[in-house]
Amino acid sequence: xxxxxxxxxxxxxxxxxxxxxxxxxxxxxxxxxxxxxxxxxxxxxxxxxxxxxxxxxxxxxxxxxxxxxxxxxxxxxxxxxxxxxxxxxxxxxxxxxxxxxxxxxxxxxxxxxxxxxxxxxxxxxxxxxxxxxxxxxxxxxxxxxxxxxxxxxxxxxxxxxxxxxxxxxxxxxxxxxxxxxxxxxxxxxxxxxxxxxxxxxxxxxxxxxxxxxxxxxxxxxxxxxxxxxxxxxxxxxxxxxxxxxxxxxxxxxxxxxxxx
Amino acid sequence: xxxxxxxxxxxxxxxxxxxxxxxxxxxxxxxxxxxxxxxxxxxxxxxxxxxxxxxxxxxxxxxxxxxxxxxxxxxxxxxxxxxxxxxxxxxxxxxxxxxxxxxxxxxxxxxxxxxxxxxxxxxxxxxxxxxxxxxxxxxxxxxxxxxxxxxxxxxxxxxxxxxxxxxxxxxxxxxxxxxxxxxxxxxxxxxxxxxxxxxxxxxxxxxxxxxxxxxxxxxxxxxxxxxxxxxxxxxxxxxxxxxxxxxxxxxxxxxxxxxx
DNA sequence: ACAAAAGTGTTACTTTTACACCCATGT
DNA sequence: ACATGGGTGTAAAAGTAACACTTTTGT
Numbered sequence: 001x002x003x004x005x006x007x008x009x010x011x012x013x014x015x016x017x018x019x020x021x022x023x024x025x026x027x028x029x030x031x032x033x034x035x036x037x038x039x040x041x042x043x044x045x046x047x048x049x050x051x052x053x054x055x056x057x058x059x060x061x062x063x064x065x066x067x068x069x070x071x072x073x074x075x076x077x078x079x080x081x082x083x084x085x086x087x088x089x090x091x092x093x094x095x096x097x098x099x100x101x102x103x104x105x106x107x108x109x110x111x112x113x114x115x116x117x118x119x120x121x122x123x124x125x126x127x128x129x130x131x132x133x134x135x136x137x138x139x140x141x142x143x144x145x146x147x148x149x150x151x152x153x154x155x156x157x158x159x160x161x162x163x164x165x166x167x168x169x170x171x172x173x174x175x176x177x178x179x180x181x182x183x184x185x186x187x188x189x190x191x192x193x194x195x196x197x198x199x200x201x202x203x204x205x206x207x208x209x210x211x212x213x214x215x216x217x218x219x220x221x222x223x224x225x226x227x228x229x230x231x232x233x234x235x236x237x238x239x240x241x242x243x244x245x246x247x248x249x250x251x252x253x254x255x256x257x258x259x260x
Numbered sequence: 261x262x263x264x265x266x267x268x269x270x271x272x273x274x275x276x277x278x279x280x281x282x283x284x285x286x287x288x289x290x291x292x293x294x295x296x297x298x299x300x301x302x303x304x305x306x307x308x309x310x311x312x313x314x315x316x317x318x319x320x321x322x323x324x325x326x327x328x329x330x331x332x333x334x335x336x337x338x339x340x341x342x343x344x345x346x347x348x349x350x351x352x353x354x355x356x357x358x359x360x361x362x363x364x365x366x367x368x369x370x371x372x373x374x375x376x377x378x379x380x381x382x383x384x385x386x387x388x389x390x391x392x393x394x395x396x397x398x399x400x401x402x403x404x405x406x407x408x409x410x411x412x413x414x415x416x417x418x419x420x421x422x423x424x425x426x427x428x429x430x431x432x433x434x435x436x437x438x439x440x441x442x443x444x445x446x447x448x449x450x451x452x453x454x455x456x457x458x459x460x461x462x463x464x465x466x467x468x469x470x471x472x473x474x475x476x477x478x479x480x481x482x483x484x485x486x487x488x489x490x491x492x493x494x495x496x497x498x499x500x501x502x503x504x505x506x507x508x509x510x511x512x513x514x515x516x517x518x519x520x
Numbered sequence: 521a522c523a524a525a526a527g528t529g530t531t532a533c534t535t536t537t538a539c540a541c542c543c544a545t546g547t
Numbered sequence: 548a549c550a551t552g553g554g555t556g557t558a559a560a561a562g563t564a565a566c567a568c569t570t571t572t573g574t
Binding site: 014055057101103114 | 271315316359
Binding site: 495 | 526527528
């Protein structure tokens with residue numbers, strides 16, 4: 001038997017699933033879609049869809065992202081531990097996360113899902129696309145806590161399929177990657193202050209950082225931030241300088257994440 | 261049209277490809293298989309094969325690894341940025357790397373390949389399995405240099421398909437991951453000396469490290485190394501203490517990789 | 521005796537941390 | 548005047564880099 005006769009192999013469906021993260025109201029939030037049909041009807045799930053014959057994986061992810069949110073992905077890379085140019089530019093950061101292919105992860109057929117991670121600034125409300133009933137941002141702590149079922153807590157339903165695991169992997173990736181890259185700027189609008197960037201780190205890590213040391217660190221790392229020229233008082237207090245993401249994508253030495 | 265009617269979707273084949281790395285003769289080497297049939301007949305390629313209906317992705321990778329090399333993978337994890345217990349135990353370390361699915365990456369049909377990264381100690385010669393013509397270890401520098409075509413160098417043929425890119429991603433993953441994890445011990449036999457571990461770092465990074473500072477660093481990090489009790493002189497000179505990989509998988513602070 | 525690799529001590533330097541203190545705005 | 552967040556200075560602590568020096572084997 002030739003190993004390349006398609007009919008000799010089991011039918012696989014290939015999809016992309018999206019972990020779309022943003023920071024709103026000082027909390028790390030993920031985009032979820034309510035399922036309109038079985039299985040898991042009425043449950044929340046990650047956005048996603050099938051890969052088309054003529055597109056690669058990153059294109060499929062970018063297309064689904066645009067369909068579900070209207071966000072434009074920033075020149076995605078095909079695969080691997082990818083960066084996408086200087087973060088914090090116009091669109092959202094998109095990179096491949098991991099692939100999930102357990103035989104029974106979808107009860108209907110064998111589905112291999114290539115999960116992608118998207119980091120976006122806090123933007124307009126999500127718009128539900130196509131067949132999805134509705135869409136919303138939910139704090140990842142709530143979504144993941146539902147999975148673990150903390151005692152004495154009101155029990156929320158976990159995400160459909162293995163999406164809680166995918167979400168957890170995506171969150172972990174974002175948490176660790178902002179340590180050694182300038183990826184955190186992908187959560188910020190094109191122009192932002194040092195304080196806003198710090199609040200991103202605090203929300204993603206769930207810790208408090210020293211504003212003085214943080215300021216020195218980010219402004220002292222060459223290529224991380226470039227002054228945008230103006231100032232703003234949108235956070236109150238003394239006017240803060242506005243910055244743009246610089247060309248540097250790697251942070252060396254890294255931002256240190258305090259012990260829990 | 262229901263999105264879950266298999267016949268409504270294009271036929272995808274799903275494979276696993278393996279980047280199997282080891283350190284031999286002070287060089288980082290990858291396992292390659294010579295292709296016995298077209299396309300790319302006679303060219304070197306990464307080992308791999310089709311995912312079967314009843315196995316998950318990690319199981320498929322572990323099975324292919326066993327078929328091609330006889331190596332046993334150390335309790336692989338299904339997906340994500342995975343660890344596999346304390347490194348350096350009995351088998352080889354296996355983790356998912358990335359997924360490659362460009363429409364034209366295989367001229368015969370649409371193939372989505374989930375690449376996995378395997379780190380193994382320098383073990384017996386590879387055994388070619390099944391339909392592979394032969395197998396060998398090759399220094400990754402040679403394999404990747406063939407791709408780039410350094411001027412004035414004898415031009416070797418690059419790997420088949422997009423395997424050069426997959427290999428490059430795997431090597432980059434290994435190089436960066438030994439910075440902040442104890443993964444380098446996966447290249448060592450169950451019992452090893454500090455000098456042997458240092459030579460692993462030197463081979464993977466292609467740099468020279470200060471033996472004195474390296475020794476202090478690894479023995480001073482709690483949980484990284486545990487004394488195995490004996491000593492050896494297999495490297496010549498004064499007898500060196502033997503160690504085993506400790507339970508710690510994360511290295512904090514990380515091992516610093518010197519600038520090139 | 522000598523070479524080779526293992527391991528310890530010491531010092532200069534860099535980075536992180538903690539916190540005192542001043543700055544510029546809105547109310 | 549005062550609260551609020553922005554930003555600088557400084558000194559202690561921790562970690563890194565460079566290298567002199569001792570230890571223990573094989574030849």
